[in-house]
Amino acid sequence: MQDKDSDAVQKLVAKDQIRELVHLYSQAITSRDRDLMISLYIKDASFGSMGSGEETLRSLMNETMNDLEFAVILIANHSISFEGPDLASGEVWARCYAQNRTEGYYEQLVKYVDKYQMTELEDDGTQVWKFRSRRHLLWFGEGKESPLKLPEASWPKRNIGIGRLSLADEAVQSFRKKGPSTN
Numbered sequence: 001m002q003d004k005d006s007d008a009v010q011k012l013v014a015k016d017q018i019r020e021l022v023h024l025y026s027q028a029i030t031s032r033d034r035d036l037m038i039s040l041y042i043k044d045a046s047f048g049s050m051g052s053g054e055e056t057l058r059s060l061m062n063e064t065m066n067d068l069e070f071a072v073i074l075i076a077n078h079s080i081s082f083e084g085p086d087l088a089s090g091e092v093w094a095r096c097y098a099q100n101r102t103e104g105y106y107e108q109l110v111k112y113v114d115k116y117q118m119t120e121l122e123d124d125g126t127q128v129w130k131f132r133s134r135r136h137l138l139w140f141g142e143g144k145e146s147p148l149k150l151p152e153a154s155w156p157k158r159n160i161g162i163g164r165l166s167l168a169d170e171a172v173q174s175f176r177k178k179g180p181s182t183n
Contacts, residue, residue, distance in 0.1 A: 014088070015080050017129045018116050022092055025134075026073040032171075034061045042119050046133040069148070069171045071098035073110075086118040088129070099175070105146035109139040148175050 021040060028037040038057055046052045050060060073096045080090040096108040115132035153161030166172050 011082065014082070014118075014129065018080055018088060018090065019078055021116070021129050021131065022075055022078060022090075022112075022114075025131075026075060026094075029071050029073055032065045032068060034058065034065065037061055041131045041134075042117050045131055048133075048135070067100040067102050069099045069101060069175050070166070070169060071096060080116075087132075088116040090114045090116065099146055099148065104143060105148070106141050106143045108141040111137040111139060113137060146175075148172055 024036065025040055027033070028040065038054055038061070041054075041057055043054060044052055045057065047056050047060060050056055073094050075092050075094045077093040078090060080088055082088045090113075092112040092114065094108075094110045094112060096110055098108070099105040113135040115134075116129050117132040118127050119130050120127050148162060148166065150160070150162045152167065153159065153163050155161075155163060162172075167176075
């Protein structure tokens with residue numbers, strides 16, 4: 001019975017670590033932190049037809065993040081299946097609220113199909129879960145009027161408008177200084 005309990009606890013810990021990995025991915029997008037994003041993947045991670053490895057990921061991040069003014073990803077319905085002690089797969093549904101200089105403001109519904117791998121950190125031998133691959137399957141993307149154009153909400157005075165957190169972001173400040181546009 002003790003081995004069964006130990007296995008169950010190890011799976012619970014692994015699931016928690018994998019869920020944290022997905023949360024860190026969302027944090028890397030929101031903060032536009034390329035180094036954090038790269039740290040979440042194994043060295044030879046696959047990016048489909050774009051290639052594999054850190055340079056491919058760095059190129060992909062530069063391509064998408066250089067144009068990004070803001071993004072927030074909310075995650076839900078995360079399922080995880082173990083394929084062995086060091087491999088797992090999962091699906092995550094996400095709602096993305098974002099704005100870039102090219103397309104303006106948009107909202108997306110995305111299904112991520114993930115492969116996870118336990119790997120050792122080089123400096124101290126600690127084992128951590130990382131992405132082996134992550135497929136971004138767009139369910140839909142919808143363009144809308146930018147909420148960054150709203151007047152300040154001054155919450156709790158008003159619930160509708162732009163908030164302090166957004167106003168503190170340099171990319172948002174830059175966008176608001178440009179004045180009204182078609183995006």
